[in-house]
Amino acid sequence: MSSRYIVRRVLLFLLVIWVGTSLIFFLPRLAPDRDPVAQRLGNLAATGGINTEGLDEMVEAYRAKFGLDQPLWKQYLNYMFDMLRFDFNYSIAMYPATVFEIVMRAVPWTVGLLLVSTLLAFAIGSLVGALLGWPRTPRVMHWVATPFLMMSSVPYYILGLVMMYVFAFKFKWLPLGGGSQYGTVPTLTWQYVWDVLHHAILPAASMVVAGVGFWALSMRGMMVTTLGEDYVMLAEARGLSPRRIFFRYAMRNAILPQTTGLALSAGTILSGSLLVEVIFRYPGMGSVLYRAITGFDYFMIYGVVFFVILAVGAATLLLDLIYPLLDPRIRYSRK
Numbered sequence: 237m238s239s240r241y242i243v244r245r246v247l248l249f250l251l252v253i254w255v256g257t258s259l260i261f262f263l264p265r266l267a268p269d270r271d272p273v274a275q276r277l278g279n280l281a282a283t284g285g286i287n288t289e290g291l292d293e294m295v296e297a298y299r300a301k302f303g304l305d306q307p308l309w310k311q312y313l314n315y316m317f318d319m320l321r322f323d324f325n326y327s328i329a330m331y332p333a334t335v336f337e338i339v340m341r342a343v344p345w346t347v348g349l350l351l352v353s354t355l356l357a358f359a360i361g362s363l364v365g366a367l368l369g370w371p372r373t374p375r376v377m378h379w380v381a382t383p384f385l386m387m388s389s390v391p392y393y394i395l396g397l398v399m400m401y402v403f404a405f406k407f408k409w410l411p412l413g414g415g416s417q418y419g420t421v422p423t424l425t426w427q428y429v430w431d432v433l434h435h436a437i438l439p440a441a442s443m444v445v446a447g448v449g450f451w452a453l454s455m456r457g458m459m460v461t462t463l464g465e466d467y468v469m470l471a472e473a474r475g476l477s478p479r480r481i482f483f484r485y486a487m488r489n490a491i492l493p494q495t496t497g498l499a500l501s502a503g504t505i506l507s508g509s510l511l512v513e514v515i516f517r518y519p520g521m522g523s524v525l526y527r528a529i530t531g532f533d534y535f536m537i538y539g540v541v542f543f544v545i546l547a548v549g550a551a552t553l554l555l556d557l558i559y560p561l562l563d564p565r566i567r568y569s570r571k
Contacts, residue, residue, distance in 0.1 A: 242557065249553045256545035260538055261315050265308070315538070324539035329531035335539035338524060343543070345415055346520035349436055350509045353443040360444070361451025362494055366487045368452060369459025372478055381452060388449030392508035396442035396515050403438060411435050413517035439516045443509060454497055458490035465489070499555035503548045510544075 306314070318324065324335035364381050367373045387395065404412045411417075416431045462468060463486055471485045513522030521540055528536035 245553060245556060249549050252549050253545060256549075257316070257319055257538075257542055258312075260541045260545075261312060319538075319542060324542070325535040327528075327533055327536045329527065329533040329536065335535050338536065339521070339539050339543060342519060342521050342524045345518060346509065346513065346522070349440055349443075349513070349518065349520060350506065353440040353509070354447065354505055356440075357444045357447025358451050358494075358498055361448040362455045362487075362491060364448065365452035365455025365457075366459050366482070366490065369456040369463065369490075370482055370486070371463070384445065384449040385453060386449065387446050388453055390446055391511075392443050392446050393511040393515050395446050396439060396512050399438055399442050399445075400516070410438050413515075415519040436518075439512045439518055442512055443505075447505075451494070451497075455490060455494055458493050459486060462486050462490040495555065499552045502551045506544060506548060 322336060324339075327333050327335050327338060330338065361384075364377075364384065367377055368381055400412060403410045411434065413435075415435055416428065417435075468481065468485050471481045476485075510520075510522030510525060512518070513520040514526045517523060521544065524536065525540040527533070528540060
């Protein structure tokens, strides 16, 4: 891999980050009510949370505190400079907590749930799809895999609602939502770890069950195409064992386009997991983003979406750079 290609990909990654961060700055300001401070304090006054006397002076003081009284171009320059320092200002809805503090508390929950469920769905789905495309697979495997293939067209959150009704509401085998039992203090003990895992079963299962069918369908198509290649026919003609042909010649080559699909669908997977977190009230980035949108918290939206864009872009860049390691035939340098 040439250094010129690496520099070009990194520059493209930075361009994507800049375009994405610019969009999330301007899009919230296209809403009819573009003053989040006035809206927030007005809601508090309507519910009796604060005294309405001197409300206008309070709004102006908070707008100056958050820099919303400045011209739009100056707000944008300050915003881009703050993005470089990972400084997202204070949360309007949860003041005086900073956006970075809230996001850092939610990131481990999302990373743990998303990483484990995505890798499980990808690994299980790829293996199931490879077996479905292998002509020597027992017919019973097709009957077992059919329900998972049907689930591939069901969104994560819809499947999550169904599983919540069946396993949490109807049979009461699993908790309805949350990251742990309400009121539990996080401690590094086996009891707390089991409590977290117990609450994560339903949201993770909804993503795994829906993802297995999707990856199985795509892997099956890749496997059927690979079995028609000359090197597979040559391996069969040489009398190699079916097990070796399956893993070393067929599945090893079919997994390469599958890996590309994983990189391309990173954004879809992440957006689906955020909706699952909202449904199950899981204390991750999805729940934080939902509260920020409903509370019209500009700076919280900036922080969450920025980290989402950064994570998707970094994952795509990483898979792009390690792709030649997965397939030594690929070279990004010009001769």
